[in-house]
Amino acid sequence: MSQGRSIRLFLVDGTPSGLLTAEIINWSGHVLTGPRSKFAELVQRPECGRTGVYFLMGPDPDGSPLDRVYIGESDDVARRLKEHNQGEHLGGKDFWERACLVTSKDLNLTKAHVKYLETRLIRIAKEAGHSIVINTADRIYDNLPESDQADMAFFLEQIRTVLPTLGLGFLREVTKPSQLQETSSVSMKMVTHSPVFELTSKNRSITAYGQEVNGEFFVLKNSYASEEWTSSPHSYQTLFERVVKEGALSAPENGTRRFIDDYAFNSPSAAAAVVLGRNANGRTSWTVKDSTLTYAQWQDEQVAAMDQPEADLALTE
Structure with missing residues (x-):
């Protein structure tokens, strides 16, 4: 039986449709998410000035039943979000309706860490198949010491735990019945x-x-x-x-x-x-x-x- 976990949710403005933060007890990560209609308030949050990874989610304008998601990283998430908030003709992205960013409460995430996380998150989201990942290139960044890779593996596990509880299921791992016969690939x-x-x-x-x-x-x-x-x-x-x-x-x-x-x-x-x-x-x-x-x-x-x-x-x- 898997171990239970506690997740702490906070409604920033007291409404479920506004900004929301999430934390897992004994995890240094911090999640902030909100609709694009709250963009002005979102980018003013102190978390947005930190180093982190972020996700932009929205319906596919081409009519696919799957939503679109863009995964990025920055050492100043607010700046990148402002760029994405511009029109397509200015290099922004029009499709997204919700943003989510993951930073660290202890400020120990570095640029190398988030580049490594971005690589893994893009790969996981594509393999999961719950959404259309619109990142144009498969970035490969493995330039981390072995100990840091272990730390980021744990950090990544917590991201995959907390995001589905916020209704963001594009990283959710699915074990298919056919995999039950492949005991080497399934715990x-x-x-x-x-x-x-x-x-x-x-x-x-x-x-x-x-x-x-x-x-x-x-x-x-x-x-x-x-x-x-x-x-x-x-x-x-x-x-x-x-x-x-x-x-x-x-x-x-x-x-x-x-x-x-x-x-x-x-x-x-x-x-x-x-x-x-x-x-x-x-x-x-x-x-x-x-x-x-x-x-x-x-x-x-x-x-x-x-x-x-x-x-x-x-x-x-």
């Missing part, structure tokens, strides 16, 4: 997973398999799905269209599509809806492979198993 102690589930639609020749890993429900690679949305308009129709647009599903063939790779959904119902091309209750549609046990029944068994030790203890008292 199995940090991974929780369910049995494999199955979903079928016999009249449409659709069979899909799913598995829950670290709280995310994946439809497995080579599972089949509906060619198109076949029911009345629903919020899941937008999700279906997004999955198709991302290229996660193959081109139609004989009335079905196929998942190109393991694909994560936020619930079994969302996964079932995309597979079937209509609204569906995933808690009853998915069944444990080679059994009639539904996802809901399987989950109830997990709760009962967790409660059993307490019941056994009560009987011995």
